[in-house]
Amino acid sequence: MNIYVVMKRTFDTEEKIVIKNGVIEEGDAKYIINPYDEYAIEEAILLKEKHDGEITVVTVGGEDAEKELRTALAMGADKAFLLNTEDDLEDGDEYTTAKVLAHFFKKNEFDIILAGNVAIDGGSGQVGPRLAELLDISYVTTITKMEIDGQKVTIERDVEGDVEVIETSLPILVTAQQGLNEPRYPSLPGIMKAKKKPLEELELDDLDLDKEDVEAKSKVVEIYLPPKKEAGKVLEGEVQDQVKELVNLLKTDAKVI
Numbered sequence: 001m002n003i004y005v006v007m008k009r010t011f012d013t014e015e016k017i018v019i020k021n022g023v024i025e026e027g028d029a030k031y032i033i034n035p036y037d038e039y040a041i042e043e044a045i046l047l048k049e050k051h052d053g054e055i056t057v058v059t060v061g062g063e064d065a066e067k068e069l070r071t072a073l074a075m076g077a078d079k080a081f082l083l084n085t086e087d088d089l090e091d092g093d094e095y096t097t098a099k100v101l102a103h104f105f106k107k108n109e110f111d112i113i114l115a116g117n118v119a120i121d122g123g124s125g126q127v128g129p130r131l132a133e134l135l136d137i138s139y140v141t142t143i144t145k146m147e148i149d150g151q152k153v154t155i156e157r158d159v160e161g162d163v164e165v166i167e168t169s170l171p172i173l174v175t176a177q178q179g180l181n182e183p184r185y186p187s188l189p190g191i192m193k194a195k196k197k198p199l200e201e202l203e204l205d206d207l208d209l210d211k212e213d214v215e216a217k218s219k220v221v222e223i224y225l226p227p228k229k230e231a232g233k234v235l236e237g238e239v240q241d242q243v244k245e246l247v248n249l250l251k252t253d254a255k256v257i
């Protein structure tokens, strides 16, 4: 089975993020594999264990993303592609990413493409569905269980807490939701082996694309952090006095009554 995972290098939103002049300070951000993509990688490994085949991980990004691709190889992927847009493009959006990926897949045969449900930084959840549309294949989002039998694919997906069961067939693109599996940590032998696994870099030219073909259709005009939360106020004294003060504060400070 030809199994592909499209994965994104994201900054770790658990870490303190510093924004200066409307952009995230790269120096302070810690980068990781998008957590939803870890579910996609784990599912790819489970599929290979059951059906044999080869797992390829693909990222659109810059040189820095090699580190996360090596981590995916250490988890168990067989080879990696970095679709390096660094020299050709300054800007890009979901259209750019999906189109670059689509041109890659037009040159590479696949049975299944696994993606994350959403990137924890950009958060649009667009790349998977856009890619499937460009490739003219079926896609199922937010999957929590998948069985493949020959060409038949049975999927459970999370619909706001309910479960929807879908039957479809290969080739397909699916996007992984939390709960699909428990992603493994790379083992030490896995990390050693990953250093020797193939990681190929392709640029727009190699994908028969020009800069103009993938120019962004949208632009991020501003990024800002949520306002800092004020510390809470602790009322003291007799309960009756506290209630009076609370009502007064709700009227005068919060202006909600």
Ligand SMILES: Cc1cc2nc3c(=O)[nH]c(=O)nc-3n(C[C@H](O)[C@H](O)[C@H](O)COP(=O)(O)OP(=O)(O)OC[C@H]3O[C@@H](n4cnc5c(N)ncnc54)[C@H](O)[C@@H]3O)c2cc1C
Pocket (backbone or CB within 6 Å): 006, 007, 008, 009, 034, 036, 037, 058, 059, 060, 061, 085, 086, 089, 090, 091, 092, 093, 094, 095, 096, 097, 098, 114, 115, 116, 117, 118, 119, 120, 121, 122, 123, 124, 125, 126, 127, 128, 220
């Ligand atoms: C050349 C270029 C320049 C960019 N410049 C900027 C910028 O200046 N400012 C800015 O804010 N953003 C920039 N971006 C990022 C871009 O706007 C989006 O973050 C990105 O296209 C994906 O959208 P998303 O983060 O909402 O991902 P989602 O659609 O939420 O991601 C869902 C899933 O799609 C897959 N996926 C997403 N992105 C990639 C990827 N890059 N490679 C492989 N798989 C992927 C993963 O499986 C992921 O889990 C740039 C992108 C490119 C290609």
